[in-house]
Amino acid sequence: MPYTANKPSRARSSDELRAAIPGWGADLDPKDRPSVPKEQFDPGLNGARWDFPERQPEKWPRERSIEHKFLTPVFGTSAPPRGVSGVIRKYSYKKYSEGRAAHWLLLLAADRVDAWEQHLASFGSLRPDNPITETGVLSEFSRHGVTSRFGKKRADLNHQWIDPILVGGPWLIAGGLGFAAVRRLARLRRT
Amino acid sequence: MRAMVYRGPYKIRVEEKDIPPIEHPNDAIVRVTTAAICGSDLHLFHGMMPDTRVGMTFGHEFVGVVEQVGSSVQNLKPGDRVMVPFNVYCGTCYFCARGLYSNCHNVNANATAVGGIYGYSHTCGGYDGGQAEYVRVPFADIGPSIIPEWMDEEDAVLLTDALATGYFGAQLGDIVEGDTVVVFGAGPVGLFAAKSAWLMGAGRVIVIDHLEYRLEKARTFAHAETYNFAEYDDIVVEMKKATDYLGADVVIDAVGAEADGNFLQHVTTAKLKLQGGSPIALNWAIDAVRKGGTVSVVGAYGPMFSAVKFGDALNKGLTLRMNQAPVKRQWPRLFEHIRNGYLKPSDIVTHRIPLEHIAEGYHIFSAKLDNCIKPLIIPGAN
Numbered sequence: 001m002p003y004t005a006n007k008p009s010r011a012r013s014s015d016e017l018r019a020a021i022p023g024w025g026a027d028l029d030p031k032d033r034p035s036v037p038k039e040q041f042d043p044g045l046n047g048a049r050w051d052f053p054e055r056q057p058e059k060w061p062r063e064r065s066i067e068h069k070f071l072t073p074v075f076g077t078s079a080p081p082r083g084v085s086g087v088i089r090k091y092s093y094k095k096y097s098e099g100r101a102a103h104w105l106l107l108l109a110a111d112r113v114d115a116w117e118q119h120l121a122s123f124g125s126l127r128p129d130n131p132i133t134e135t136g137v138l139s140e141f142s143r144h145g146v147t148s149r150f151g152k153k154r155a156d157l158n159h160q161w162i163d164p165i166l167v168g169g170p171w172l173i174a175g176g177l178g179f180a181a182v183r184r185l186a187r188l189r190r191t
Numbered sequence: 192m193r194a195m196v197y198r199g200p201y202k203i204r205v206e207e208k209d210i211p212p213i214e215h216p217n218d219a220i221v222r223v224t225t226a227a228i229c230g231s232d233l234h235l236f237h238g239m240m241p242d243t244r245v246g247m248t249f250g251h252e253f254v255g256v257v258e259q260v261g262s263s264v265q266n267l268k269p270g271d272r273v274m275v276p277f278n279v280y281c282g283t284c285y286f287c288a289r290g291l292y293s294n295c296h297n298v299n300a301n302a303t304a305v306g307g308i309y310g311y312s313h314t315c316g317g318y319d320g321g322q323a324e325y326v327r328v329p330f331a332d333i334g335p336s337i338i339p340e341w342m343d344e345e346d347a348v349l350l351t352d353a354l355a356t357g358y359f360g361a362q363l364g365d366i367v368e369g370d371t372v373v374v375f376g377a378g379p380v381g382l383f384a385a386k387s388a389w390l391m392g393a394g395r396v397i398v399i400d401h402l403e404y405r406l407e408k409a410r411t412f413a414h415a416e417t418y419n420f421a422e423y424d425d426i427v428v429e430m431k432k433a434t435d436y437l438g439a440d441v442v443i444d445a446v447g448a449e450a451d452g453n454f455l456q457h458v459t460t461a462k463l464k465l466q467g468g469s470p471i472a473l474n475w476a477i478d479a480v481r482k483g484g485t486v487s488v489v490g491a492y493g494p495m496f497s498a499v500k501f502g503d504a505l506n507k508g509l510t511l512r513m514n515q516a517p518v519k520r521q522w523p524r525l526f527e528h529i530r531n532g533y534l535k536p537s538d539i540v541t542h543r544i545p546l547e548h549i550a551e552g553y554h555i556f557s558a559k560l561d562n563c564i565k566p567l568i569i570p571g572a573n
Contacts, residue, residue, distance in 0.1 A: 001435050002481070008435035011369055011394025021389045021414050023533025027524070028368060028392040034524045035362045035517065039289040046282030046333050047266070053281050053297055053330075054263070056215040063313075064300040074215055074281065074329050075300040076307070076317030079244035089242065089313075098304050104495050107241035107314070108464055115199030115238075118245040127206075134202035136554030143551075143561040155401035155421040155451040160558070162462050167201045 063093040085114035116170075131171055193570065194248045194323030195549045200238030203550050208248070211319065211327035216263035219331035221273060225348045226321045226568040227252035228549075229277075230378050231491040233557050234448050235312060239464055240493055242301065242313040249310040250568070251277035252352045253321025254344060257331075266332045273335040275328055276518035277352040279307030279318055282333035293515035298329065304494060306515065314494060322549060324570045334519065339526065345567065346529060349379070349536035350522060353565070357383025357445065358525060359516035360489035361391055364441035369394035373430060373439040373479055374415070375472040377405035379539055379565045380489060381445035385413035388441075390533060397433065399426060399475075401451060404562040412538055420452055420475075430479040438481030446472035447490025456498070467495030474500045480509060488513035539565045545572040 001008055011017075017024045027033055053073040060080055064071050081089045088110035096103035122129045132138065139145070149157060194208045211220060229252055235243050257271040267273065280287050280295035286306075287295050298307035299316040307329075310320015319326065328335060338347045357380045366372060372388040374381050377400035388396045397416045398409035406417040418433075420426040431438060448468030449461045452475070460469035468491075476486045477500050486509055504511060528534045541564045544552035552566045 002437040008437055009369065009371075009394060010433075010435075011371065014368060014392070014394075017389070017394070023528060023531065024389050025368070025392045026528065026531070026533060027387075027390045030365060030367060030391075033362050033391070034521050035290075035359055039291065041289050043283065043288045045290065046287060048282035048330075048333060049263075049265075050283060053283070054216055062300055065302050067303040068300065072297050072300045074279075074298050074307075076313065076319070077214060078248065078313075078317050078319040079246040081244075085244075093301070098302055098494065101495065104241045104467075104493075111238060111241065111243055114245050115202075119199065129198055129202065130204075131202060134198050134204045134550055136203075136550035136552070139551035139554050139560065140558075143555050143563075145558070145560055148558070148560040148562070152403055153401065153419060153421045154559070156457075156559070158454055159451075159457055159462065162458065163201065166462060 063090050065093065065098055067097050083114070083117045085110040085117055088113060131167065135167060192324040193546055194319075195250065195546065197235070197243060197247050197249060198245055201236065203236065203553060205547055205549060208323070210325045213259060213261045214327065215329060216261040217330050217332055218261040219257050219264055219267055219328045219335070220259040221253075221255040221275065221326050221328050221335075222258045223253045223255040223321045223324060223326055223570050225254050225344050226250045226570070227348050227353070228322070228552055228556050228566045228568060229352055230380065231311070231447065233553070234491060234493065236553050236557060237449070237461060239448060239461065240312040240314060241495070244313060247310065247312070248319040248323050250320030250322030250326070251309040251311055252348055253309075253326065254338060254347045254351065255321070255326070258325065260331060264331045267335060267337070272338045274338050274347040274351055275309070275321070275335045276355070277308055278334065278515070278518055279309060279316060279329055280334060281330055290517060290520055291514075292517035292519060302494070308515070322546065322568050324546070336519065336522065342526075342529070343537060345537035345540055346535070348567065349539070349565070350525060351518065352516070353379040354383045354525060354534065354536045355518040355521040356380050356489050356516040358387040358521050360384040360443045360445060360487050361387035363487035363489070363512040363514070364388070364443055364485050365510070365512075366391040366393055366441055368392035370440040371395045371397070371434055373397045373399065373442045373476075374445055375399050375443065375476055376445035376490065377402065377409045377417070378445065381443070382409060382413050382539055383536070384443045384445050384489065385409060385415045386534060389414065390528065397430070397439070402559055405564060408539065408564060426452075427475055427478040434481070438484060439479055440481060441485050441487065442476040442480040443487045444472050444476045444490045448492050450490075460497070466497045468492030468497045470497040470499045473497075477504050477507070477509065480507070482507045483509070485510040485512060489516065540567055542566040544568055546570040547573070
């Protein structure tokens with residue numbers, strides 16, 4: 001009990017634990033662990049042959065945090081900004097630091113815009129987006145979707161029903177709007 | 192090449208992409224032989240991480256064979272079998288020079304608050320990841336290591352993040368002999384954190400989750416006592432009872448941004464993206480640890496704010512420790528532990544999925560179907 005000085009313990013003795021658990025106490029000394037101390041200054045630690053790395057060529061104006069003094073010498077080149085989402089992203093990087101909620105909220109908004117820009121663009125391509133195959137939901141049938149969930153006291157069942165609405169809802173709305181637009185056009189043609 | 196490509200929240204597919212070119216003299220191009228899906232990849236998959244762009248290839252856990260090297264690379268050559276830490280890092284900035292590889296300042300143009308991570312959004316640098324046939328590996332002389340002859344490929348891929356992170360999480364707890372250690376989350380990182388706590392001399396290790404099959408793994412693989420929080424009205428009170436009302440000496444949060452256990456917190460985070468991460472496990476950790484104890488956080492959270500019970504942490508005099516794991520710093524000791532038979536990381540692998548079926552792999556892992564604990568991705572397999 002914490003109401004008196006001695007530590008209550010239900011632990012087995014160290015000898016019992018050493019006998020029962022492979023490797024018990026192999027890293028017993030807190031000072032002899034790989035990340036202790038947290039900072040271990042050694043500029044030669046990594047065997048690098050540079051003080052500052054050579055710069056990677058910048059093939060397009062690379063967006064960067066305004067908390068950086070300059071563009072980092074190496075950076076990722078996946079998915080350059082494009083379209084309306086790209087405009088939002090570039091604005092967010094140019095205007096707001098990482099300390100501002102607006103920075104992250106704009107980036108999240110740009111992510112949603114990006115997804116719909118690319119979904120719409122895919123319909124003009126040879127490979128339109130297919131939410132059935134791309135969500136992997138068919139594995140519900142081959143990987144025990146029902147028996148994995150029910151009778152298991154899982155805490156996540158209270159919100160999993162939201163996922164199909166979040167994922168499928170916008171597609172159903174978009175499909176409905178598209179259908180209504182086509183029907184309206186057809187009516188206009190007839191009159 | 193074939194590569195996993197993000198198409199928006201909850202949607203991915205495999206596409207034909209160009210093999211990545213050398214973009215810097217110290218780059219290498221690695222042909223991926225085994226990759227993994229990490230629990231933190233699910234945050235990207237669910238659209239929670241800001242600046243996750245359609246077209247990006249995920250994957251920060253991978254091993255493979257060097258295909259091509261840049262002009263300044265000296266430590267690797269084509270044909271070398273390599274394991275690549277999930278951290279992209281330069282080796283010489285202020286932080287790398289102090290061993291904080293996960294906090295490198297020279298590789299992430301998009302943010303200063305996080306280092307570079309393969310395939311983990313532009314917030315983490317905009318690098319394509321390894322759930323593909325080929326991947327660009329910057330600073331090839333710094334991060335990757337040649338896989339020892341004796342090491343199993345599946346053990347090697349788990350060393351690139353999950354095992355290193357779990358082991359690092361236990362170190363952040365500053366465990367001393369006889370400590371009671373509670374681990375929230377029985378996923379791969381939680382299982383490895385629990386196993387590592389014993390190596391550091393824990394007297395008791397308690398693992399908490401709501402998935403019974405994972406708790407079973409915690410009992411058999413990590414020798415832990417287990418609690419299913421869904422069976423109790425209040426898991427914090429149960430932890431107090433389990434420790435004679437003292438609280439645990441150390442609590443490790445190995446859950447992160449999509450924690451379950453409180454409908455409102457989960458929905459405002461994982462579904463509505465109004466918080467950087469669901470703080471349920473973190474708040475339970477703060478409440479379940481004893482006064483003066485240590486909370487170690489290795490579960491992944493986004494850069495936005497979260498509703499963390501900071502007052503309790505203050506008033507209890509807690510030490511809060513956290514970081515992304517500096518992976519390579521852990522490797523020499525973990526290699527020893529694997530050779531000595533203390534750790535067998537691949538024991539937690541449950542699924543081996545061809546790259547072409549990766550969308551189903553994400554769904555299985557995300558929806559926790561088929562007793563999934565750790566899915567590996569195999570490029571080129573049918």
